[in-house]
Amino acid sequence: MAFLDNTYYYFKIDNGNPISIGTYPFKLNVSFSNYVEMTNEQKTFYLEHPNASVQEAWNCEINSQDDSEPISNIENETHYYFKLRHGHPYQIKIEPFRINTALMKMYLEFTQEQKEFYLEHPNASILEIQQCTLWQSPQNDIETSKQNKIAEINAYDVSENVNGFYLNNNLVWLDKETRVGLVNTLNSAEMVGRTEINMWFSGMYVTLPISQARQLLAVLEIYATDCYNVTEQHKVNVSNLTTIEAVDEYDFTTGYPDKPTFTL
Numbered sequence: 001m002a003f004l005d006n007t008y009y010y011f012k013i014d015n016g017n018p019i020s021i022g023t024y025p026f027k028l029n030v031s032f033s034n035y036v037e038m039t040n041e042q043k044t045f046y047l048e049h050p051n052a053s054v055q056e057a058w059n060c061e062i063n064s065q066d067d068s069e070p071i072s073n074i075e076n077e078t079h080y081y082f083k084l085r086h087g088h089p090y091q092i093k094i095e096p097f098r099i100n101t102a103l104m105k106m107y108l109e110f111t112q113e114q115k116e117f118y119l120e121h122p123n124a125s126i127l128e129i130q131q132c133t134l135w136q137s138p139q140n141d142i143e144t145s146k147q148n149k150i151a152e153i154n155a156y157d158v159s160e161n162v163n164g165f166y167l168n169n170n171l172v173w174l175d176k177e178t179r180v181g182l183v184n185t186l187n188s189a190e191m192v193g194r195t196e197i198n199m200w201f202s203g204m205y206v207t208l209p210i211s212q213a214r215q216l217l218a219v220l221e222i223y224a225t226d227c228y229n230v231t232e233q234h235k236v237n238v239s240n241l242t243t244i245e246a247v248d249e250y251d252f253t254t255g256y257p258d259k260p261t262f263t264l
Contacts, residue, residue, distance in 0.1 A: 007123060009038040009046060011058060018058045021046070021094040026152075026159055050122045053077065054096055080110040080118060082130065089126050090154040092118075126151055145247040149238045153252045157231040161253065165220060165260040172201040176224070179217055186210055186217075206264050219260050230255045 008027050011018035013034045028035050038046065038057075045060040046052065056062055079098050082089035084106050099107050110118065110129075117132040118124065127147055128134055156162065163173045174182070182199065189197050190210055197213050198205045208216070234252040241247050 009043050010035040011038065011054065018054050020096060021054055021057060023092045024155065024159075026156060026161070028160065047122050050119045051078070054094075080115050082108045082110070082126070084108055085154050085158055088151070088154060089130055090151055090158065092126060092129070142242075142244050142247065145244045146238055146241070149247050149250060149252070150235050153231060153234050153238070156252060157227070162227050162231075162256055165223065165262065167201055167206070167262050168264060170202070170204070171259075174201070174217075174220060179220060179224075182213070182217055186213055208264065212264075216262060219262075223257060223260050226257045230257075 008024045010022050010024065010028060012020045012022060013036055018036070022035070028037070041060050042057055046057045049056070049062065052062060077096055079095050081093040081095065081099060081101075083091040083093050089108065093107065099109070101107050101109055113132050114129055118129050121128070121134060124134060125148060127144075160171065160173075163175070164171045165173065186197060194210070196207055196209055198207050199213055199216075233255070234250075238247060238250055238252070241250065
């Protein structure tokens, strides 16, 4: 199964320093993100020492001077989460701090059982971790294969392969909440007589006439809707497949519209 075998490991970087570890079922374009893919040495070290801190995985070295010292202190500083989309887990997030899941509802913290299972089986799929069960032979259950494939589709749908557009040759994105907020801001700006607005994209901004900003947002909304339709159709297609081989071979990366391009 591709979802089990093709797992990519990344450090999330802030001000040049690694702050967390993330695993993905697809390869990220690190040229346009604050992620750095693990080297083979770092990945091997991390799989051998799943309780290591982010800095220890980065340096490929356990900081403890006593190999017999319990790793409970490291565990207490490491928190494991499912990242959710439409209520379903599609990504594992490992953070050196606790997330307030009541405020950030797209995160769900591992139960103790799930955490222990993941530490014992770091290559397990997201669904296996969620259910704390290894499928000894995934190919004997077509429903399991479909669930894995749909999880891959969800992950691809929120990746830069889909969620992105080009602004002056830079790949950026505005999520749904941000787009809705900008529409409200445009409406308010017009009501007080303004004719221009600053729009921020990944640390940079452009000043646009309100009419042009509305056009940009309209194009993005249509693009996002078209992508959503493609994603949902892929899920339906997978659900209707009748053999495990067909599920495994299904290519869900096709059919998406070209990313919008703006030169301002």
